[in-house]
Amino acid sequence: MEFSLEYAQQEDNNDPLKDFRKEFFIPPHGKTTEVLYFTGNSLGLQPKKARDIVLEEMDDWAKLGVEGHTQARRPWMPYHENFTTSLVKLTGAKESEVVAMGTLTANLHFLMVSFYRPTEKRRKIVCEAKAFPSDQYALQSQIAFHGGDPKADLIELAPRPGEHTLRTEDILETIKAHKDEIALVMMGGVNYYTGQWFDMETITKFTKQHKITIGWDLAHAMGNVPLKLHDWGVDFAAWCSYKYLNGGPGCVSGVFVHEKYHKDKKLPRFAGWWGHDKGSRFEMPETFNPIASAEAWQHSNPPILGMASLLASLELFDRAGMDALRKKGVQLNQYLRFVVNEISQRTGVPINIITPDSENDHGCQLSLVFPNNGKALFDHISEAGVIADWREPDVIRMAPVPLYNRFEDIYQFGRKLETAIEKTMERNV
Numbered sequence: 507m508e509f510s511l512e513y514a515q516q517e518d519n520n521d522p523l524k525d526f527r528k529e530f531f532i533p534p535h536g537k538t539t540e541v542l543y544f545t546g547n548s549l550g551l552q553p554k555k556a557r558d559i560v561l562e563e564m565d566d567w568a569k570l571g572v573e574g575h576t577q578a579r580r581p582w583m584p585y586h587e588n589f590t591t592s593l594v595k596l597t598g599a600k601e602s603e604v605v606a607m608g609t610l611t612a613n614l615h616f617l618m619v620s621f622y623r624p625t626e627k628r629r630k631i632v633c634e635a636k637a638f639p640s641d642q643y644a645l646q647s648q649i650a651f652h653g654g655d656p657k658a659d660l661i662e663l664a665p666r667p668g669e670h671t672l673r674t675e676d677i678l679e680t681i682k683a684h685k686d687e688i689a690l691v692m693m694g695g696v697n698y699y700t701g702q703w704f705d706m707e708t709i710t711k712f713t714k715q716h717k718i719t720i721g722w723d724l725a726h727a728m729g730n731v732p733l734k735l736h737d738w739g740v741d742f743a744a745w746c747s748y749k750y751l752n753g754g755p756g757c758v759s760g761v762f763v764h765e766k767y768h769k770d771k772k773l774p775r776f777a778g779w780w781g782h783d784k785g786s787r788f789e790m791p792e793t794f795n796p797i798a799s800a801e802a803w804q805h806s807n808p809p810i811l812g813m814a815s816l817l818a819s820l821e822l823f824d825r826a827g828m829d830a831l832r833k834k835g836v837q838l839n840q841y842l843r844f845v846v847n848e849i850s851q852r853t854g855v856p857i858n859i860i861t862p863d864s865e866n867d868h869g870c871q872l873s874l875v876f877p878n879n880g881k882a883l884f885d886h887i888s889e890a891g892v893i894a895d896w897r898e899p900d901v902i903r904m905a906p907v908p909l910y911n912r913f914e915d916i917y918q919f920g921r922k923l924e925t926a927i928e929k930t931m932e933r934n935v
């Protein structure tokens with residue numbers, strides 16, 4: 507690797523996915539340039555086709571009114587089924603195991619209604635320390651809802667002193683040590699803060715060996731890293747689609763429920779008519795009869811306008827393929843590491859990369875810690891047109907994504923980083 511414009515442009519020329527960038531709107535920076543966008547892990551950019559699809563639904567609504575449920579070009583009644591094939595590829599699920607529905611935090615709650623069922627003895631939940639706040643609130647409130655004590659019943663996995671990320675062996679050790687008290691293990695597949703991709707397969711299989719239920723929050727994993735939820739034996743999972751999946755702000759979430767639960771009509775759940783058997787739904791029967799698939803967890807008829815944009819993006823995922831996306835995602839991440847280290851050496855300012863090195867332990871995201879004055883530096887690069895993400899107390903998160911980021915974006919970022927360090931930090935701190 508080289509820190510030069512020629513090198514970066516050559517990598518872009520050789521990139522088999524290079525044409526996908528043209529499918530997206532890249533936000534402008536000033537009148538003549540574009541931003542360097544590194545927050546595809548927070549809100550993915552807009553696919554150019556998204557607007558057309560949303561407008562098609564608006565037109566169908568205008569022309570058809572209620573008949574659109576069955577007569578629209580994409581009939582609204584089974585609209586969620588338009589996503590199934592793509593979601594299957596992204597999650598490694600069977601068709602019956604995935605459904606686009608609801609919103610992420612709400613879905614986690616609904617899934618826990620079915621899958622967090624504490625008993626006197628087994629009542630604890632294992633999660634990562636510093637989990638995304640919404641997940642922490644969800645877990646704490648679930649425990650409290652069942653009459654438990656969140657302080658005592660939440661086991662938080664923390665890194666060893668002086669370390670930033672979790673070791674798989676420590677995770678397994680904790681699960682083993684508490685195996686008779688744990689009702690649920692629920693973690694983020696990729697940690698939002700450090701960018702660590704957990705060894706989901708090992709953790710899942712180990713947890714299942716101990717007959718404990720396991721669910722994954724895939725907010726930072728979907729569309730970022732390859733998943734095999736069915737084969738790994740994951741019980742349930744949920745994700746949002748506005749991050750790597752580019753569905754648009756607040757776009758619909760999705761859930762995975764392993765097929766072994768599909769025929770269990772006794773499983774507790776908060777039911778709604780959209781989870782009811784499709785054949786008799788409109789006979790409005792009195793008793794809920796769940797569809798024998800993940801669709802049984804649906805409540806309401808799908809929000810068409812809030813889903814339409816996702817079709818545009820998933821079509822791009824289908825075309826690019828997760829293998830090629832993952833390959834480029836790793837390359838971008840490695841080039842960003844290289845550039846950051848290069849600038850660190852040139853300026854004499856130590857920059858600590860807290861995202862694990864090994865390719866198996868990260869996705870696109872890189873999390874950086876600067877020694878001092880990190881916020882001033884962040885403000886400086888932001889003004890220079892770099893869109894990254896600041897997390898208190900001292901982390902800058904960046905995620906070059908394979909569908910629209912270029913190697914040149916990373917090179918240009920390196921140039922701006924060097925200038926920003928010179929303006930905001932003393933050398934050799």
Ligand SMILES: *Cc1c(COP(=O)(O)O)cnc(C)c1O
Binds near residue numbers: 641746
């Ligand atoms: C982004 C994110 C969320 C957001 O939840 P919403 O319900 O979609 O607002 C939740 N959990 C994690 C881990 C996230 O990364």
